[in-house]
Amino acid sequence: MLTKRDRNLYDRQIMIPEIGEKGQERLNQAKVLIAGVGGLGSPTAFYLAAAGIGTIRLVDYDVVDISNLNRQILHWDGDIGREKVDSALEKLSRLNPSINIEPVREKIREDNLSRIVEGCNLIVDAMDNFNVRYLLNRSAVDHQIPLFHGAVRGFEGRAMTILPGQTACLMCMYRGPVPEEKSPVIGVTPAVIGAIQATEVIKFLTGVGQLLTNRILLFDGIDMTFKEFRINRNPHCMHCGNIKGKE
Numbered sequence: 001m002l003t004k005r006d007r008n009l010y011d012r013q014i015m016i017p018e019i020g021e022k023g024q025e026r027l028n029q030a031k032v033l034i035a036g037v038g039g040l041g042s043p044t045a046f047y048l049a050a051a052g053i054g055t056i057r058l059v060d061y062d063v064v065d066i067s068n069l070n071r072q073i074l075h076w077d078g079d080i081g082r083e084k085v086d087s088a089l090e091k092l093s094r095l096n097p098s099i100n101i102e103p104v105r106e107k108i109r110e111d112n113l114s115r116i117v118e119g120c121n122l123i124v125d126a127m128d129n130f131n132v133r134y135l136l137n138r139s140a141v142d143h144q145i146p147l148f149h150g151a152v153r154g155f156e157g158r159a160m161t162i163l164p165g166q167t168a169c170l171m172c173m174y175r176g177p178v179p180e181e182k183s184p185v186i187g188v189t190p191a192v193i194g195a196i197q198a199t200e201v202i203k204f205l206t207g208v209g210q211l212l213t214n215r216i217l218l219f220d221g222i223d224m225t226f227k228e229f230r231i232n233r234n235p236h237c238m239h240c241g242n243i244k245g246k247e
């Protein structure tokens with residue numbers, strides 16, 4: 001049930017017919033895992049907190065570095081040296097004190113991910129490296145919960161939504177190992193992609209619209225274009241290949 005405060009706080013989005021009070025209740029009851037509170041995690045967490053997602057679990061083991069501040073807008077100059085999850089907890093709680101923020105200061109590994117994901121309705125992939133993305137993908141497939149993928153480099157970014165057992169997963173697109181290197185990025189790129197990921201999460205939770213499934217959206221900020229490519233589920237996929245489900 002929404003409180004009077006909820007009705008005022010979320011008034012403008014409750015006015016959207018596709019959301020309404022029912023959709024808002026769904027958002028309030030949701031528990032979302034955001035893996036990484038850096039460039040992508042910042043806008044995603046801000047908008048999901050503002051939209052009233054009931055519980056947001058944030059996972060990151062890193063501390064704020066001065067070189068993060070050009071894009072990781074959850075963290076400010078005075079936060080340098082502070083744990084990212086603590087800095088994020090403070091900002092998000094100030095933005096919306098009526099939601100729960102659960103900070104988890106851990107490095108995501110194969111052996112702790114099940115515990116980290118436990119109880120969450122979905123995973124937001126806001127990581128900066130593909131090794132961990134594939135761990136998240138595997139975990140999403142194992143738990144049969146959606147994964148909202150986003151990645152950025154320079155002025156370019158991409159996003160895709162994965163419903164395990166139904167739509168193509170990250171591993172379906174696997175084309176061999178990707179080098180793990182520090183990539184250049186300007187803050188507006190994760191802002192665009194993170195906002196798309198947050199939009200997809202809200203749509204999934206409220207049951208609105210067409211999700212970004214079986215297609216990858218590519219953003220090019222230099223040419224200012226969005227392109228979309230069809231991604232087919234790979235029946236021999238190492239992660240989702242043996243999962244039954246509709247195509």
Ligand SMILES: [Zn+2]
Nearest residue numbers: 169172237240
């Ligand atoms: Zn797959």
